[in-house]
Amino acid sequence: MAKIVVVGSYVVDLTARTPHMPKAGETVLGGPFRMGPGGKGSNQAVAAARLGAKVTMVTKVGKDLFGEDALRNFTKEGIETKYISQVEEESTGAALIAVDDEGENMIVVSLGACGTITEQEVLRAEDAFLDADMIMLQLETSLEAVTSTINLAKKLGKPVILNPAPYQNISDDLLKKVTFLTPNETEAGLLTGVEVTDETTAQEAAAILLSKGVEVVILTLGKKGCYLLKQGEEQGKLIPGHVVKAVDTTGAGDAFNGAFAHFLAEGCTIEAACVKANKAAALSVTKHGTAPAMPYLTDLE
Template sequence: MQKILVVGSINMDLSFECKRLPNLGETIISNNYKKYCGGKGANQAVALARLESDVTMIGVVGDDNYGHELCSNLKFNQVKTTGIRFSKEVSSGLASIIVDETGNNQIVVYPGANYELLVPDIDKLEALIVETDYVVCQLEIPIVTVEYVLQKAKQLGKTTILNCAPARELTKKILEYCDFLIPNETELQVITNTHYPLINETELITATQKLSKQGVKNIIVTLGAKGVLYANAEQTQFLKAFSVKAIDSTAAGDSFIGGFVTSLANGKTIVDSLEFANKVAAITVTRRGAQISLPYLYEVENYRFSS
């Protein structure tokens, strides 16, 4: 079995349900409170593990109750945590989420220990990169760390995957070090510095061609219910999404990453891996929550989609 290394964020999500969002300076009462283990890096690691991949996580959490709970949750989900460091200087990353009855929300994220994941950490954990086959990153840790991880992974002959979330501009080196760049429509607009919404196929293809010219080998644009666009220097191809009744899109992108990399690591073609990733993401949006919505391999294999 090929090995996968996820380098990224680990957060505790604190969710407050309210009748409405508060006005400026106003205090309101929450109807319900829930705590979820999250962070895009951790979500993707769990998505991979539930699909029975051999996955290890590199990240930093605080040496606090949240940090130990986050680490225990990863272990429970069969993610190897040998690359996780506990910081005594900074608390664990947190997200405070207020959701009203109509589904609108206000979110404040405190990166905390996630921003403590720096280049020296990667040097100390180089053996984990040497031992792996695929390296997966996102953008909730310092950008210099992301660039360094991708560079080192490519020097060691590994396959690199970057999920461009949250949206931010990327350096030329990052683009060159990516074997697979995976943005959504908004993120594609940001990283290509496009000053208008990418609302049709022609505009999407033009944006991916711009990235190809900058050295990106493969671009995969997730389009939600519209499916996926796959592009490289030679071709572009649209793949339809599976038809489901979506109730919550949280972690859909993370489950897509998990499905795609799992399938790729199992020797499937890029297109077959995209089809599998679409299935995993489709199941995820039929459930509420983040990590709790991520499907296991047996569920994907037995799920029956409507025609």
């Protein structure tokens, strides 16, 4: 069984459907409204756990109703909660999500407690790191948490998957310690200055990221799939995605990352893990919500 530690965010998703995205100053009558577990870290943990991985979550929530819901949801998904801190001085994070009739979304995230994860809170989970096949993290927490996670994983010789979302400015010194970097087109553009619009620009952006020391770059390209480039290769490869009827694209990247981590830790090749991760991402957008939309292994099969 794949063993994965996820250091990242938990926020409660507050999602409203809208016929179109409101302009500045505009009020739109929408509906229905849904509330559920979310946050990139939490979503990726659920995605991996539902596929069969043994997942340990390292995050921080408030001592409030949303925080209690978080612990219940993780337990229900079979995710280890030993290293989840619950604090009174910060509220549990929340994401305000609008989804239009085409399934596209706009999101505002208030990180709350998970934005204050400290180095000490990461180091407290060292035993879980020691037992892990893979360490996964995002940029939806404090940079202190990101830096300490990567440094601890490097010290212990554990591979790191960094999903650089939402974009934050991270140093090249940190990037060179990352094993797998998984930006989407927007994040790749912000990291490299290259606007990713096709396979040629994907290759250009991925090559720049490899030059910073990253071992493997996987650019996620939505329904087009993903672009894979590894150190030592001059040319990357486009791994096609799947065309489905999307009802909600929120969390598709999280489904990809969680599935990629699981299948890679299970022993799949990088390319095979990408193929399966594309399937997981495609399935996730055919359902409403983020964590609730993550597919199970039987769905992929």
